[in-house]
Amino acid sequence: MDCVVTGGNVKVLAKAIHSLSRIGDELYLEPQEDGLTLRSVNSSRSAYACFLFAPLFFSRYAIPNGHGFRCKMAIKSVQAVFRSLASLEKTVEKCHIELDGDKNRLTFTLHCKHGLLKTHNLSFQDSESLQAVFDKDSSTNVLKAQPRVLADTVLNFPPSLEEVTVTVSDERVWFRNHVDQEAELSKAMLTELCLSSDEFDHFAVRAQTSVTFCLKELRGLLVFAESTGLPISMYFDEPGSPVVLSVTDSVLDGNFVLATLSDEPCVRQKNPQRAGTSPPPSDDFMNDELESCLIAMDNSMAPGPSVTEAVSAAPPRHAVSPPAKADPRRTTNSEPEEESGEEEEEEDPGRPPNKKFRSLFFGSVYPTGSPLSNRTMASQKVLASDSEDDT
Amino acid sequence: MKFRSKIIDIGCLNNFTRVVTTISKLTKTCVLRLTPDNLYFVLSGKVANGGVGMWCELSQANFFDEFQLEGVSVKANEVCLELAPENLSRALRTAQNAKAVKIKLTKKHCPCLTVAAELPTMSSMSRVVTHDIPVDVIPRRLWNDFQEPSMPDFDVSIYMPPLKIMKNVVDRMKNLSNFLVIEANMNGEMNLKIETDLVSVTTHFKDLGNPPWGGDGSQHSQGDQETMVQARVDVRKLQQFLMGQQFNPSKAMCNIVQNSILHLILLYEDVSLQYFIPAVA
Numbered sequence: 001m002d003c004v005v006t007g008g009n010v011k012v013l014a015k016a017i018h019s020l021s022r023i024g025d026e027l028y029l030e031p032q033e034d035g036l037t038l039r040s041v042n043s044s045r046s047a048y049a050c051f052l053f054a055p056l057f058f059s060r061y062a063i064p065n066g067h068g069f070r071c072k073m074a075i076k077s078v079q080a081v082f083r084s085l086a087s088l089e090k091t092v093e094k095c096h097i098e099l100d101g102d103k104n105r106l107t108f109t110l111h112c113k114h115g116l117l118k119t120h121n122l123s124f125q126d127s128e129s130l131q132a133v134f135d136k137d138s139s140t141n142v143l144k145a146q147p148r149v150l151a152d153t154v155l156n157f158p159p160s161l162e163e164v165t166v167t168v169s170d171e172r173v174w175f176r177n178h179v180d181q182e183a184e185l186s187k188a189m190l191t192e193l194c195l196s197s198d199e200f201d202h203f204a205v206r207a208q209t210s211v212t213f214c215l216k217e218l219r220g221l222l223v224f225a226e227s228t229g230l231p232i233s234m235y236f237d238e239p240g241s242p243v244v245l246s247v248t249d250s251v252l253d254g255n256f257v258l259a260t261l262s263d264e265p266c267v268r269q270k271n272p273q274r275a276g277t278s279p280p281p282s283d284d285f286m287n288d289e290l291e292s293c294l295i296a297m298d299n300s301m302a303p304g305p306s307v308t309e310a311v312s313a314a315p316p317r318h319a320v321s322p323p324a325k326a327d328p329r330r331t332t333n334s335e336p337e338e339e340s341g342e343e344e345e346e347e348d349p350g351r352p353p354n355k356k357f358r359s360l361f362f363g364s365v366y367p368t369g370s371p372l373s374n375r376t377m378a379s380q381k382v383l384a385s386d387s388e389d390d391t
Numbered sequence: 392m393k394f395r396s397k398i399i400d401i402g403c404l405n406n407f408t409r410v411v412t413t414i415s416k417l418t419k420t421c422v423l424r425l426t427p428d429n430l431y432f433v434l435s436g437k438v439a440n441g442g443v444g445m446w447c448e449l450s451q452a453n454f455f456d457e458f459q460l461e462g463v464s465v466k467a468n469e470v471c472l473e474l475a476p477e478n479l480s481r482a483l484r485t486a487q488n489a490k491a492v493k494i495k496l497t498k499k500h501c502p503c504l505t506v507a508a509e510l511p512t513m514s515s516m517s518r519v520v521t522h523d524i525p526v527d528v529i530p531r532r533l534w535n536d537f538q539e540p541s542m543p544d545f546d547v548s549i550y551m552p553p554l555k556i557m558k559n560v561v562d563r564m565k566n567l568s569n570f571l572v573i574e575a576n577m578n579g580e581m582n583l584k585i586e587t588d589l590v591s592v593t594t595h596f597k598d599l600g601n602p603p604w605g606g607d608g609s610q611h612s613q614g615d616q617e618t619m620v621q622a623r624v625d626v627r628k629l630q631q632f633l634m635g636q637q638f639n640p641s642k643a644m645c646n647i648v649q650n651s652i653l654h655l656i657l658l659y660e661d662v663s664l665q666y667f668i669p670a671v672a
Contacts, residue, residue, distance in 0.1 A: 149513075152510075155485065156485045156520050158481060187525060188525070189475075189478040189481070189482065189522055189523060189524045190499070190503075190522070190523040191482075191520065191521070191522045191523075192520070192521045192522075192523075193518065193519070194518065194519050194520075195512075195518055196514060196516035198514040198515065198516060199512055199513065199514050199518070
């Protein structure tokens, strides 16, 4: 891989990496025919972000022939390359990203003014590619707004706020802070903001719903969108299915996929029953011949089970496909591909109750160009469920 | 019990926000007393608060364009609420360029002080943000705890040096000791001292002037005037006061009751803030 980024695009790349750093600890990097993808996912798999920089974004873009190369590395080390955005803008003229295959190093070279060269050799790990499968085009609701509109909205909420609830009607949108425990309700300040549809560039609401998702990632994307001046589109359906925030222009494409809370308390109450009554799911972990790497995670307050532990120790116990949640896509989908990874949290009485449980399922990822990849994309969709753990 | 009010003037809004933000820096929770003419932010000097007391008085007419209050009863035409001033401060800060801000008492999931701001937008419709601040309504039988503290019978009263300078001094002294001795006399002199096993540091201020409290200063003889009156206080509490204040007061005064209490008063137009720090042995 050999790419060169010049001028203002260096800052765009840097901002993208900074906003990805709000998501997870690792940066997944994959040079493809159609551009360089940078991805990140959080430890609980409830948030995923991906940037695709088209070859035209670069002044030189060459990728290795033959086998697809992909790797992951600590996002902190990549951030260090682009640490100071201010000086980056003033001094860096171009950035050269090169793969040193012999030494297994990814080299970032910053060409600064006065002939100064800064070279960062980053070690990396091979990785499975990471790809959340989502289909934003079939979303019921699409809102598009200038970053300023959303940034001004988010400013009204305290920085410590974790989740925000977005409710849409035909001509209005409400942003509310989400307080998920009754006890906190009498202590926390509730903030509600109402935006009219004409503040949006595009406002298509086909179903009046209300989704709750993490604000942190939205803030991360806003940093990017504000600096590039790109409008943010928000695609979402009913509670429980993911919200996709995206920015697009001719040479780049950024998508943030965030799990949403499945809101109804009845879902919470139904869970134990369902665990008992519903048939065991077709276990994608075990019998998926495609070796899909579905990953079920939790971000409960349990002292951090590692990824592999969570997968192996707690396969999904029950399928969540309440018929009420009619999904237009599901009708065309013969295989029961979706399930939520709801793991039973072992309740330690001495510990505070788990606040919530979240999971996002990732479609597995195939080398680009694999004939299977399209099929998976079509038949699996990312399922994000974020439901209260009943305690 | 009803309360609704409205601020339109941006200058008033800024001033009110500054007052509330100052309060929020001084205490996590306080009591807001609303009367038809005044607002009071009160922290009663209980042991739970570390003995620190606060009394801040504002005349509603100077801030509000509308102010309607229906108290608990006709006789007791007041409302007394406990709230976290940080919430109110945050709500007001998000409304700094608002066209209008309404503050009212509402009954939501719990009693709330609702701050509703009409924010300007690019579009024709304005954007409305509401903040519901949960409050506890204080029953009437407890009101006595939140009466205006009587002026202590101080031994000395003096104008304070510029608060920024005083803050710089106290900030540095805080690194050396947990306790600070503040002493002053009726001759316009004030000293800030710390004493530890290793070091003693004193900062002297002079020509500060003494406020004329009813002109009974004449009873002091020359000798009395130079006698220092002191109080040893928790340096963090003094620092908190100096750090948090956003008043830019026109007058700042300090009263000391020997080894008993430090009483600080800030005046800005007709807002007054009194702060009581107990002396420690």
